[in-house]
Amino acid sequence: MLQAIDTLQRRRSKAAMTAQGRIEAGIDNAIPIGGGTWRFSASRPLRLDSGATLAPLEIAYKTYGTLNEARSNAVLVCHALTGDQHLASTHPVTGKPGWWDRFVGPGKPLDPERHYIICSNVIGGCMGTTGPASIDPATGEPYGLKFPVITIADMVRAQAMLIEDLGIETLFAAVGGSMGGMQVLQWAADYPDKLFSAVVIAAAARHSAQNIAFHEVGRQAIMADPNWCGGAYLQAGVRPEKGLAVARMAAHITYLSEAALQRKFGRELQRDGLSWGFDDDFQVESYLRHQGTSFVDRFDANSYLYITRALDYFDLAARHGGVLAEAFVNARNVKFCVLSFSSDWLYPTPESRDIVRALNGAGCRASFAEIQTDKGHDAFFLDEPLLDQTLKGFLAARAQARGLA
Amino acid sequence: MTTIREDFAEILKLVRPNARVLDIGCEDGVLLELLTREKNVDGQGLEISPEGVAACLARGLAVVQGDGDRDLDHFPTRAFDYAILSKTLQQMREPRHVLSELLRVADQAVVSVPNFGHWKVRWALLSRGRMPETGALPEPWYSTPNIHLCTLRDFVGLCDALELRIDACASLADGKPARPIDPRAPIENWRAETALFLLSRKAEPQPAAVPQQNLFGEVELPKAEPAKKRKR
Numbered sequence: 045m046l047q048a049i050d051t052l053q054r055r056r057s058k059a060a061m062t063a064q065g066r067i068e069a070g071i072d073n074a075i076p077i078g079g080g081t082w083r084f085s086a087s088r089p090l091r092l093d094s095g096a097t098l099a100p101l102e103i104a105y106k107t108y109g110t111l112n113e114a115r116s117n118a119v120l121v122c123h124a125l126t127g128d129q130h131l132a133s134t135h136p137v138t139g140k141p142g143w144w145d146r147f148v149g150p151g152k153p154l155d156p157e158r159h160y161i162i163c164s165n166v167i168g169g170c171m172g173t174t175g176p177a178s179i180d181p182a183t184g185e186p187y188g189l190k191f192p193v194i195t196i197a198d199m200v201r202a203q204a205m206l207i208e209d210l211g212i213e214t215l216f217a218a219v220g221g222s223m224g225g226m227q228v229l230q231w232a233a234d235y236p237d238k239l240f241s242a243v244v245i246a247a248a249a250r251h252s253a254q255n256i257a258f259h260e261v262g263r264q265a266i267m268a269d270p271n272w273c274g275g276a277y278l279q280a281g282v283r284p285e286k287g288l289a290v291a292r293m294a295a296h297i298t299y300l301s302e303a304a305l306q307r308k309f310g311r312e313l314q315r316d317g318l319s320w321g322f323d324d325d326f327q328v329e330s331y332l333r334h335q336g337t338s339f340v341d342r343f344d345a346n347s348y349l350y351i352t353r354a355l356d357y358f359d360l361a362a363r364h365g366g367v368l369a370e371a372f373v374n375a376r377n378v379k380f381c382v383l384s385f386s387s388d389w390l391y392p393t394p395e396s397r398d399i400v401r402a403l404n405g406a407g408c409r410a411s412f413a414e415i416q417t418d419k420g421h422d423a424f425f426l427d428e429p430l431l432d433q434t435l436k437g438f439l440a441a442r443a444q445a446r447g448l449a
Numbered sequence: 450m451t452t453i454r455e456d457f458a459e460i461l462k463l464v465r466p467n468a469r470v471l472d473i474g475c476e477d478g479v480l481l482e483l484l485t486r487e488k489n490v491d492g493q494g495l496e497i498s499p500e501g502v503a504a505c506l507a508r509g510l511a512v513v514q515g516d517g518d519r520d521l522d523h524f525p526t527r528a529f530d531y532a533i534l535s536k537t538l539q540q541m542r543e544p545r546h547v548l549s550e551l552l553r554v555a556d557q558a559v560v561s562v563p564n565f566g567h568w569k570v571r572w573a574l575l576s577r578g579r580m581p582e583t584g585a586l587p588e589p590w591y592s593t594p595n596i597h598l599c600t601l602r603d604f605v606g607l608c609d610a611l612e613l614r615i616d617a618c619a620s621l622a623d624g625k626p627a628r629p630i631d632p633r634a635p636i637e638n639w640r641a642e643t644a645l646f647l648l649s650r651k652a653e654p655q656p657a658a659v660p661q662q663n664l665f666g667e668v669e670l671p672k673a674e675p676a677k678k679r680k681r
Binding site: 379381397400401404405407409410411412413414415416430433434436437438440441442444445 | 491493499502503505506507508509510511512515524525528
């Protein structure tokens with residue numbers, strides 16, 4: 045009740061300030077945004093599952109909000125395959141709003157007025173964290189294919205190092221969709237004592253044959269581009285843009301659904317009449333081409349190879365004797381919220397059910413909901429009122445349990 | 450304080466503090482919230498509707514979207530002290546399987562069923578020759594979710610067939626206090642509108658689960674009957 049009044053008052057004061065023109069719409073002006081690049085000394089390498097080490101390690105990250113005195117309000121948001129740390133602030137390359145802008149902000153499920161929200165670029169990424177485009181200290185040149193193969197667990201190990209250095213002992217929550225959700229599961233398996241709650245959206249505990257197959261198509265498209273140069277394109281001063289664009293186009297189809305494509309484009313033409321050639325006659329073609337070409341501006345082809353590989357290698361149960369529940373036996377104090385989308389065919393609902401079943405089997409308390417939508421896998425970026433409502437409820441209840449205002 | 454549904458009040462009495470509780474068909478989570486608040490239970494809900502799931506989450510409850518017919522199989526054996534199935538057994542596709550699953554995942558089951566042998570039901574059939582619409586069974590035949598209705602005697606028969614022990618039984622009716630009954634007494638098959646059962650596996654030794662303040666726990670079921678009967 046008090047909380048409700050508090051929120052109401054805050055809303056009112058916000059409205060008043062807006063009226064006076066002191067706060068513009070948009071999160072950038074209203075809340076403290078921090079972050080930058082965290083550089084670990086060479087004496088603190090990142091140990092990788094492959095046996096290799098990565099040093100010196102750099103992690104690019106963003107924070108929204110303020111860490112409270114008890115250091116109990118930190119939320120780690122784990123991004124998806126092509127995401128980055130620019131969660132809720134303008135992307136420096138594209139100039140577009142943050143990828144989860146609609147989810148992070150005052151009054152939204154992740155609220156910088158209450159939570160200290162951290163989002164870091166995964167290792168292998170290309171937005172500032174050490175990845176294949178970074179300079180290999182051994183050669184003074186970009187790593188390229190000399191970059192070691194990484195796993196989801198490696199990404200999480202790096203995040204745990206960052207969280208520790210930020211002075212946070214326990215995360216109030218780890219939240220992620222798609223590959224982000226896999227990282228959250230890995231957090232629960234590897235660092236259950238550092239986790240108070242976990243939100244896993246549209247994810248799976250392992251990559252299916254179909255998932256691997258689609259990724260292989262993407263990787264082959266990149267490697268078939270002559271400008272890929274065996275991975276050493278940066279040294280050659282070129283970029284395998286065509287291959288990367290095709291990889292993105294193929295992948296993008298898996299993020300949508302048949303129904304959503306039909307609703308959005310149907311057989312609508314781009315121009316009057318057919319070209320009787322191979323121009324982008326259909327709107328859906330034009331849309332995909334746009335997705336491909338705009339993607340290459342902000343993403344590195346080798347990063348795409350490494351991160352898709354990390355996803356393919358992901359099989360949480362495999363390290364626990366093939367029994368997924370075993371991965372969660374130490375996470376009984378973590379409360380989980382698992383969500384799936386009915387039209388997601390990339391990580392369909394049964395994958396989430398498997399996770400929930402394993403959590404139940406491990407004696408963990410888990411909530412699970414399948415959200416009805418025709419928007420496919422990407423629904424977690426989009427306007428889904430039930431998603432907001434569900435997560436708001438879950439996080440509010442967890443906040444109460446943790447004594448957060 | 451808002452009034453508590455009669456069957457919820459009874460369940461509240463049955464469940465011992467700090468127990469692990471699975472509520473199947475928990476709807477918007479009112480019962481689980483009540484149990485959490487009053488008995489500090491470690492609760493888990495199972496609910497089919499997305500709205501119900503969202504409401505449960507808003508109450509801070511752990512809830513899994515799923516249905517009792519299929520998803521009980523996924524819970525490990527004896528993961529709970531109580532499995533609660535309130536007024537939905539007759540809506541299940543396989544009540545027999547569900548009942549047996551309840552007592553696999555939990556040590557005790559709290560189950561309530563509307564009694565199709567109730568006199569109003571029999572009277573509706575006898576006098577009008579039509580499917581009854583009563584307080585416990587309000588929907589017409591074509592839109593009722595109830596697909597496996599049974600009489601009190603039928604239900605007791607199923608418990609016997611599954612070798613379940615009836616630890617307690619109470620008759621519930623709208624607006625009236627619950628009344629402990631002997632579910633095997635023929636008269637109850639006429640007059641109990643809805644019956645609430647506390648069940649356990651026969652093979653198990655008597656658990657110390659029935660709490661002291663339990664309405665039925667200290668009362669020998671058959672003996673309790675005559676006195677109550679006369680009052681009514």
